[in-house]
Amino acid sequence: MNALELRAALALASVYVLRMMGLFMVMPVLAVAAMDYPDYSPLLVGLAVGGYGLTQAALQIPMGMMSDKWGRKPVILLGLAVFALGSFVAANADSMVMMIVGRILQGAGAIAGAIMALATDVSRESQRAKVLAIIGIAIGFSFYLAVILGPLIANSYGLTGVFGITGILAILCMPLVKWVVPNGVQLSSGDTLPQKDQLKRLVFSSQLWRLNISVMILHMMITLLFVQLPVTLLNFDMALDSHWTVYLPVLGASIVGLIIMMGMARGRTPKSLLVTGVVLMGGAFLALSLEDHSWWWVTAAVVLFFTGFNYLEANFPALVSSIAPAGQKGTAMGLYASFQFFGAFLGGVISGLVTDIWSQDIAYGIGAASTLLWLFIIFGVKEASRVKRVMMNGEFDNSNISSIEAELMRVPGVLEVTLNSQNNAVYLKVDRDFDAVKARDVLSA
Structure with a gap:
């Protein structure tokens, strides 16, 4: 990469880290910290955790298309402004309902497609994969950092502090986009952004719909987990500020598991390992649904969950990229992202509703049962060789x-x-x- 491409990659990766940290920091703390609100209920907690996914899913494709018409940077800056506004609304909320409004506003800043398109605009074709890889690594890093920092910030400053810092981080992204990220020649590429005339065909593609439903269930399950797990940890007399002592070793162990699975794959994405990932997640939820489990039992289950989650999260986008027809990767990835975020919304609603009506154990059990349907879907995915797009x-x-x-x-x-x-x-x-x-x-x- 030349200096311009390196600058673009690092700046856009920083934007992703700061923005995604804001979304992720809330997940491991909201279920516990929200108990102080007068209208607290498990259903409203679920809506607050997953609410951002509804607007993200609805606006992901339209905002990508808008960036073709208005330009990348104006759309990204607009998205960051809306995200910051939603953060400050949630920070000042005195009820769960207002917090949900803030979370929905946060999700309206759906700029993932525009950021990826800008990364494409400012990089040469020979270096584009490296630029996108740096951004992809940054997204994963932001999740791990947020899960550890979220409980610490919430313990000291409450949800007001978490959302307030989130809004400030979004504002700090704006000068990076405006002045640090270089301006590139805008490419209206079907392999970069969604195209309206391709949507119907790709929605019903025999392979892509399986991956879209798979990523929806994947993110439904992780949202369901983060609605329930913080409350489960409270049952072991763990204060919110000590939850990171579970998340840190769990994430570390799951990364080791991911490396082992990647080594077994040898650069491919064999169906057997996709099935293994689903089984690990399903087994983890089944273990969590059992009553009278010990702290070690819960920790082991969460390690299994994140091992499976990390592998599938890393490999599903590569499969979409390999399967999508030439010139239609942008549309395929836009649909994929929409299903991904809708899964987060669905996980919050299901988890909160089930806990409200029945119990936490039933919510975990529903997560385990959903993997049976998922296995049926994943068995129909054909192994695809890695390809290059030109x-x-x-x-x-x-x-x-x-x-x-x-x-x-x-x-x-x-x-x-x-x-x-x-x-x-x-x-x-x-x-x-x-x-x-x-x-x-x-x-x-």
Whole structure:
């Protein structure tokens, strides 16, 4: 990477870390800290934990499309401003209802697609994977940091402090976006952002719908866990400020488990390990649903859960990227993100409602039962080889599209071709044998 690309990667990664920390810090503390509100109920806690997911799911694709029309930075700055507003509304809330309003506003700052598109705009194709990898690592890092810091901040300053710091972090992101992230040539690429005319086809894609439902259940389960686990830890006489002493070793152990599973995969994503991830999470919830469990039992269950969660969270996006048709990765990832955030909302609602009507153990049991449906879905996912995506430009019109596609398919290493005559863009899915010189010869002929 050159200096400009490195600057863009680090700045955008910082924006992601600061913003996602704000969302994640609330998860391990809200179920306990919210008990001080006069209208407290498990259902309202569930809505508060998962509420941001509803607006994130609804606005993820539209805001990505808006960034094509208005520009990346204006949309990102707007999203950060809305997110900060929601944070300050939640910080000043004197009831659960107002806190839920704040969380829904936080979710309305749905800028993930615009950030990824900006990262694409400011990086060369040869370095793009590195830039996106740095941002991806930052997202994972922000989650682990937030889960540890959240209980410590909440113990000292309460939920007001957690949400207030979240709002300040969002504001600190704005100058990074405005002045540190370089301006790039805006690319309206079907492999980067969602395209409206592709939505229907990809929603019903035989493989992609399985991954979309899978990530929805994945995030439903982690939200369900964080509605219930802080209360479970209270049963062991653990004050909120000591919860990090559980989360830190649990996350560390689960990372070791993730490394072991990644080593077994050997650069692929075998179905057997996807099934293993689901079984680990289901087994963890089944263990947590049993009555009279000990502290060690709970800790072991949560390690199993995060081992499975980490593996699936890391590998599902790669599968979507491999399966999505050439030129349609942006739409596929937009749909994937929408299902992901809707899962967070669903997990909060189900967890809160079940606890309100029945009990915490039943909520854990429903999480375990949902993995049976999930296993049925995941068994239908086909193993996909890792592919590379290439975008080229060429002069063509509707009259010769079919002949150019046929010639490109004969180029070594080309797996799939999509041509867009409106912007003269050529989208290719290729493997390691791809001959870029021959592809350019075809387009220049």
